[in-house]
Amino acid sequence: MKTPLMLLTLALGLSSCSLFQSNKPLDVVVLGLNDFHGNLVPTGFSGIKVPAPTAANPAATANLTAGGAEIIGGYVASSRAANANTVLVGGGDLIGASPVISSLLRDEPSVIALSKMGMAVSSLGNHEFDQGLKELLRMQNGGCDSNDMTKACKFDPAYPGASFKWLGANVTDKTSGKPVFAPYQIVTTPGGARIAFVGAVTKTTPTIVSPSGVATLNFLDEADSVNKYIPEIKAQNPDAIIMLIHEGGAAKDTYNVAGCNSLMGNIIDIAKRVDPAVNAIISGHTHQGYNCVVPDPAGGSRVVIQGDFYGHLLQRLDLSVDTANHKLLSIKAANVVMDASAATTITRDATQTGIVAKARSLTDAVKNTVVGKISVPQILRANNDAGESALGDVIADSQLAATSGATTGNAVIALMNPGGIRADLPDSTNIKEGGSVNFGDAFTVQPFGNTLTTLTLTGAQLKAVLEQQFDNPAAGQNRILQPSAGLTYTWTASAATGSKVSDLKLGGVNIVPTTAYRVTANNFLADGGDGFTVFKDGTDRLVQPNLGDIDAFQAYLKANTVAPGPQNRITKK
Known part of the structure; x- marks a missing residue:
């Protein structure tokens, strides 16, 4: 039996429509x-x-x-x-x-x-x-x-x-x-x-x-x-x-x-x-x-x-x-x-x-434990033009305080890697009346669970560590270590790689290339992390598995009403 022309035309039309729709662009997000x-x-x-x-x-x-x-x-x-x-x-x-x-x-x-x-x-x-x-x-x-x-x-x-x-x-x-x-x-x-x-x-x-x-x-x-x-x-x-x-x-x-x-x-x-x-x-x-x-x-x-x-x-x-x-x-x-x-x-x-x-119900009791006070609503991790941050100064000072004793390392310098500072203290969503800081605030700043290591570097090795700040840049930026109180130096942006750091002093006294200095860093940095390989040459290592960076930070916050770091330890030319 012959197919009526009208039905044939309709069938072709449907086929064409179906073909057209299959070729229609599809939006994907x-x-x-x-x-x-x-x-x-x-x-x-x-x-x-x-x-x-x-x-x-x-x-x-x-x-x-x-x-x-x-x-x-x-x-x-x-x-x-x-x-x-x-x-x-x-x-x-x-x-x-x-x-x-x-x-x-x-x-x-x-x-x-x-x-x-x-x-x-x-x-x-x-x-x-x-x-x-x-x-x-x-x-x-x-x-x-x-x-x-x-x-x-x-x-x-x-x-x-x-x-x-x-x-x-x-x-x-x-x-x-x-x-x-x-x-x-x-x-x-x-x-x-x-x-x-x-x-x-x-x-x-x-x-x-x-x-x-x-x-x-x-x-x-x-x-x-x-x-x-x-x-x-x-x-x-x-x-x-x-x-x-x-x-x-x-x-x-x-x-x-x-x-x-x-x-x-x-x-x-x-x-x-x-x-x-x-x-x-x-x-x-x-x-x-x-x-x-x-x-x-x-x-x-x-x-x-x-x-x-x-x-x-x-x-x-x-x-x-x-x-x-x-x-x-x-x-x-x-x-x-x-x-x-x-x-x-x-x-x-x-x-x-x-x-x-549910996650809050399981963690809030620990998070909300008050560990100390700061003198301002917030201490910021943002760097100045030289690469130093107010919060970085505070963290380095906390690590020096924790390891300067005769039984904890005899450290005279502490250095903190900026990538280990993950938030302001506290984050802007958690600012509290009276400058109160809780464990959650401190932990959010340093969440890695690193421990502290104190080692000996010569003055020449210390300078070499600081020169590595400019020899391993990430995303077009230098990796500036945060120094503890007393350590000061100048770096010159236009100077050749390996010769950028000058006027390196501790307590106002020139660092001597052959003199030994006890330096504290977290275990990641002490093992050469972030490209700071000179740390691996340090001697007389005191590895402290029971002294975490967060422990040092909490102790410092508890012992002091902490003010923002001065950001005057590093000078850029």
């Missing part, structure tokens, strides 16, 4: 979270100031309160409600160097919170390795066989592990040469888009974590390692490829300037060498907010973006993809403020509220 560091509750975001009037100063302003699991989870949920093709990913350092609410529970509530948000994948970060490979694998896979049973499985007696996968294309086993974590993963969205995510962590990881925890691992060149897997990824016909990397830079432009071209730092070389098939790069590590464009090897350009730290910003990539022909049609990038103030328009996520409440 990728949300990136970098350097969360277990910050389940909001903290101060210095990128935005808001009115904070007081009777004494009606015109005062304060940092906006931003981040926290409830706000981040709420934004992710709202994005999924508007577009089911929303993918949440991480840029590394999701855990480690965390405040009390997470660290006292071995960061398990943070992993569970991110899993409940539906995070799909994350690059590894250096802080994921803070407790060693075995513990990181437990964080990934679950269970209670931890190297700290006092903290593990206290939040959930059957800790399930992360539902998302950590990726590390450049992390291999030294014996087998094989990747220890998946190099990449292709995520399929509800609408059928297939987005490939390939991950890497800074190759400097062995110099910025405890060496024993990563002794069996290689951390290879980031770009070379990612490029190795691009042909394999392309063979699977993804609709877009996004690189997640825990390495970054800094930009002169602020987080909300789209398409900036002022980016500098290690990420530039990596971005310029990564295969042009990679459509965008979500970065981390340097705790900066930027939304920049960097040239690719084919003469084009691509987005390189980072979202500050502690969840203050989410990186948002709005993609339009052609799923029939497996290609990216367009991309738009932005950093979105996770406003946690009373005026926020983001609805807090109820599931995250429950997780945060």
